[in-house]
């Protein structure tokens with residue numbers, strides 16, 4: 001028998017075709033996502049990066065089955081994502097653990113829903129918690145954990161039901177820089193061990209390079225794909241790669257693409273907020289003159 005780790009994954013194929021999402025009706029319509037097409041192949045780690053409000057969460061929510069497309073089609077392994085399903089695990093930025101359940105019971109939750117027997121699901125949860133270095137905390141409640149630990153439990157919980165894809169919406173956005181780096185390494189380990197596909201949203205250019213096989217850059221709202229950047233850096237990736245010319249060239253390219261869009265997004269916000277024509281003059285005293 002071929003060991004699991006050597007097997008090429010064959011599931012976890014996300015296909016997004018000409019996706020368009022509008023919210024509201026008639027004159028109050030907002031187009032959040034505009035004509036997005038992208039592919040995540042089985043086992044790939046793909047990031048999406050783009051300015052705030054450009055439709056990243058909306059896009060991910062369509063894949064998760066929480067939001068319906070206005071036009072276009074999204075499938076996972078050929079099945080339209082018209083409702084949430086056990087084939088797709090989700091991790092949000094805000095910690096979404098059940099506060100009244102212990103760490104282990106949080107991880108067991110999805111397994112219980114799937115009808116797994118108590119002793120079996122306890123064992124499965126303990127194995128996964130062990131992999132994430134959390135076994136000693138199995139009987140703690142979420143409020144007793146640090147932010148990084150809560151998010152580790154969130155990942156373990158999403159993995160417990162053996163999904164084919166993991167959908168992550170800025171999962172490390174609220175963590176400090178050091179914790180974030182550790183979390184990125186834990187996530188990479190879990191991804192390689194479980195051989196699943198990951199669709200990961202981030203604001204952070206370094207994070208997208210460190211984690212991904214490819215990065216999609218979105219435009220300002222209504223978001224469409226501005227560029228698709230392959231990240232050909234070898235794995236395992238280490239923090240010292242950040243000073244190599246290859247890494248710096250990727251970072252430079254991504255930064256240029258994103259800053260153009262962020263400026264556009266901010267311009268739009270100022271106009272929408274009725275600040276058109278508002279100008280600020282800063283004299284020799286600098287910004288302090290304004291306060």
Ligand SMILES: Nc1ncnc2c1ncn2[C@@H]1O[C@H](COP(=O)(O)OP(=O)(O)O)[C@@H](O)[C@H]1O
Pocket residue numbers: 023024030031032050051052053054055056057058059221
């Ligand atoms: N349920 C909703 N109803 C109305 N507008 C929404 C809804 N969800 C998101 N939007 C709007 O769609 C745009 C994209 O939002 P979102 O996908 O959250 O962006 P991002 O995650 O890139 O910051 C924003 O202008 C947001 O206000």
Ligand SMILES: [Mg+2]
Pocket residue numbers: 056057058169
């Ligand atoms: Mg968002």
